[in-house]
Amino acid sequence: MKKSLSSVICLTVISLVITALLAVTNAFTAPIIEEAERAAAFGALTKVLPSGQFGADCEITEISDDLKKIGVESAYVSSNGGCVVTINTAGYSTGLKLMFGVDGEGKIAGSECLASSETLGFEKTYGENILGADLNSIDGINTVAGATKTTTAYRNAAKSAMQAAIILGGGTVDTRSEEEILNDNLNEILGTTAAVFTKWFKTADLGPVENAYVSSLGFVFESEGAFASTDRNGSIVNNASSLTEADIKAAYEAIASSDTIADVDFSGVAVSDKVTAVQKYANGNYVITVKGSGFGKNGPAEYGISNEYIIIKVAVTPDGKILDCVTVSQAETEGIGSACADPAYYSQYAGKDASTLDSVDAIAGATFTSKGYKAAVNAAIESAKVLKEAGK
Amino acid sequence: MEKKNKLSVLTSGFIKENPVFVLVLGTCPTIATTKGVISAISMGLAATAVLICSNLVISLLRKLIPDKVRIPSYIVVIAGFVTMVQMLMHAYLPDLYSLLGIYLPLITVNCIILGRAEMFASKNGPVESLLDGIGMGLGFTFALLCMAVIREVFGAGAFAGIEIPFLVDHCVPFLVKSSGGFMVFGLLIAIVTAISTKRGKKAPELGCSGCPAAKFCKAAAGDDVECVNATAKTEGGNN
Numbered sequence: 001m002k003k004s005l006s007s008v009i010c011l012t013v014i015s016l017v018i019t020a021l022l023a024v025t026n027a028f029t030a031p032i033i034e035e036a037e038r039a040a041a042f043g044a045l046t047k048v049l050p051s052g053q054f055g056a057d058c059e060i061t062e063i064s065d066d067l068k069k070i071g072v073e074s075a076y077v078s079s080n081g082g083c084v085v086t087i088n089t090a091g092y093s094t095g096l097k098l099m100f101g102v103d104g105e106g107k108i109a110g111s112e113c114l115a116s117s118e119t120l121g122f123e124k125t126y127g128e129n130i131l132g133a134d135l136n137s138i139d140g141i142n143t144v145a146g147a148t149k150t151t152t153a154y155r156n157a158a159k160s161a162m163q164a165a166i167i168l169g170g171g172t173v174d175t176r177s178e179e180e181i182l183n184d185n186l187n188e189i190l191g192t193t194a195a196v197f198t199k200w201f202k203t204a205d206l207g208p209v210e211n212a213y214v215s216s217l218g219f220v221f222e223s224e225g226a227f228a229s230t231d232r233n234g235s236i237v238n239n240a241s242s243l244t245e246a247d248i249k250a251a252y253e254a255i256a257s258s259d260t261i262a263d264v265d266f267s268g269v270a271v272s273d274k275v276t277a278v279q280k281y282a283n284g285n286y287v288i289t290v291k292g293s294g295f296g297k298n299g300p301a302e303y304g305i306s307n308e309y310i311i312i313k314v315a316v317t318p319d320g321k322i323l324d325c326v327t328v329s330q331a332e333t334e335g336i337g338s339a340c341a342d343p344a345y346y347s348q349y350a351g352k353d354a355s356t357l358d359s360v361d362a363i364a365g366a367t368f369t370s371k372g373y374k375a376a377v378n379a380a381i382e383s384a385k386v387l388k389e390a391g392k
Numbered sequence: 393m394e395k396k397n398k399l400s401v402l403t404s405g406f407i408k409e410n411p412v413f414v415l416v417l418g419t420c421p422t423i424a425t426t427k428g429v430i431s432a433i434s435m436g437l438a439a440t441a442v443l444i445c446s447n448l449v450i451s452l453l454r455k456l457i458p459d460k461v462r463i464p465s466y467i468v469v470i471a472g473f474v475t476m477v478q479m480l481m482h483a484y485l486p487d488l489y490s491l492l493g494i495y496l497p498l499i500t501v502n503c504i505i506l507g508r509a510e511m512f513a514s515k516n517g518p519v520e521s522l523l524d525g526i527g528m529g530l531g532f533t534f535a536l537l538c539m540a541v542i543r544e545v546f547g548a549g550a551f552a553g554i555e556i557p558f559l560v561d562h563c564v565p566f567l568v569k570s571s572g573g574f575m576v577f578g579l580l581i582a583i584v585t586a587i588s589t590k591r592g593k594k595a596p597e598l599g600c601s602g603c604p605a606a607k608f609c610k611a612a613a614g615d616d617v618e619c620v621n622a623t624a625k626t627e628g629g630n631n
Contacts, residue, residue, distance in 0.1 A: 025475075
């Protein structure tokens with residue numbers, strides 16, 4: 001018992017003495033370490049903003065929601081104008097952390113890549129291209145072919161940095177995304193503020209209406225860049241377009257009746273083997289799900305292909321005219337063939353038929369994906385005709 | 393005679409009882425920090441500073457520390473000194489601090505330090521322990537330097553980061569890798585053993601009598617106690 005007690009006391013005393021020595025050492029090394037770390041951080045700041053003067057209170061400790069929305073992680077304000085911001089964004093992969101210096105005139109004075117997981121390394125050198133750019137000229141600066149995602153993300157981050165400089169200077173900027181701006185505009189047309197719109201997948205021919213947007217509060221129809229709206233009961237709320245009342249009513253009826261849909265049993269019908277599912281609307285139009293063999297299926301094995309099909313949903317009339325088309329899933333090469341999931345690509349198919357399908361632009365650098373996609377959409381067109389003949 | 397003994401305590405760490413090449417302790421930092429001469433010298437000197445301080449303190453406290461808690465006590469003392477060295481390097485030598493990275497705090501579990509505390513400092517006076525710390529520390533540094541010179545010069549074609557013409561284009565990168573490090577390590581152990589044997593020292597025998605720590609270890613003398621080298625390696629791992 002006595003031995004155990006002496007052991008405990010001895011170990012406790014040794015621990016206390018060592019702790020005291022550590023406390024003393026820490027007391028005189030901690031300020032030196034802190035100062036060195038601050039100097040290193042400020043060194044990085046003046047690297048991207050050489051004219052900047054950064055005092056002890058230069059760091060913005062509370063990042064506002066507006067700044068967070070545009071990806072700003074930290075911000076430092078120079079006492080002689082200008083600021084430095086770090087922005088976390090995603091290029092080819094997530095975790096692209098960039099630091100920008102914006103001078104007193106709102107121009108990019110320097111930039112530095114702090115962390116990245118990009119594949120080609122362009123994030124290390126692209127900053128030279130945007131030196132001196134301002135908010136008016138930044139969109140005109142070219143991205144690098146083959147590293148579009150990385151360099152576009154870099155350019156957008158530089159734009160955000162310049163917007164952050166305005167916000168930090170007490171100004172305001174529109175930080176809404178394109179989707180948010182569209183949604184706000186649609187709300188304005190419908191006379192609401194809280195409606196959340198989704199673009200309607202066109203399963204019926206809406207005549208002069210090019211696009212329709214659906215929300216729980218009403219509908220908005222687009223024609224030649226102008227809009228008209230109805231409430232959920234079809235009463236016209238607003239019409240700033242050239243659409244007639246009859247056009248709007250017809251479009252409303254088409255959408256309101258689009259709930260009536262039935263699965264089609266196509267076994268025994270000679271549809272393409274690319275077809276995986278068929279649904280039919282009361283108006284006679286089909287929604288055909290097809291699988292396309294892109295790079296993921298047909299690409300050379302040495303490139304590490306995904307072995308996945310591109311799944312496409314095509315709304316098509318029984319005569320083979322495409323009403324709408326959307327990519328449901330794909331595992332094509334990220335940054336190249338993956339563009340088949342971009343609305344800018346698949347929306348090209350709307351209004352096409354078998355004879356005009358070739359006018360759809362291919363995806364640059366993605367021959368396998370483009371050919372496979374187009375062949376699958378063509379299979380949907382041909383299958384719709386076969387289904388019609390079979391009385392399905 | 394006394395003077396001669398103290399001198400031999402100081403010098404034995406270099407070749408005769410070199411902690412790396414003869415006692416084969418501290419293999420992990422030896423392989424990890426000998427890719428370059430600068431990191432090797434830094435690690436050697438940091439470990440030497442800890443070794444000197446811990447040997448001295450443990451020797452002074454050797455009669456006060458109960459046997460049951462000697463290993464935890466030694467570890468607390470060693471960890472304390474390692475943390476102090478770490479803080480001082482962070483404050484005054486930030487480049488070297490960054491260069492050594494995780495291997496600096498890992499000095500705590502470097503079994504050369506725990507081994508010397510258990511084998512020597514706990515059984516000898518403060519002056520001898522201080523000299524042992526200096527000798528073993530410099531022996532460790534010397535071993536790291538030898539390894540680093542071979543690996544950096546022939547593996548990277550450079551010395552202390554300065555490229556050597558001709559060699560930089562005709563280097564063997566394998567030597568800088570861990571496997572190359574083990575190969576150089578083995579070759580240097582063989583050379584040191586060959587030199588020792590040539591000087592008339594018998595080749596090590598199997599068992600306790602062949603152990604380089606035999607003269608400090610009661611187990612080797614036939615007493616019914618635990619082997620000190622086994623304790624050091626078990627407690628600290630072969631770090």
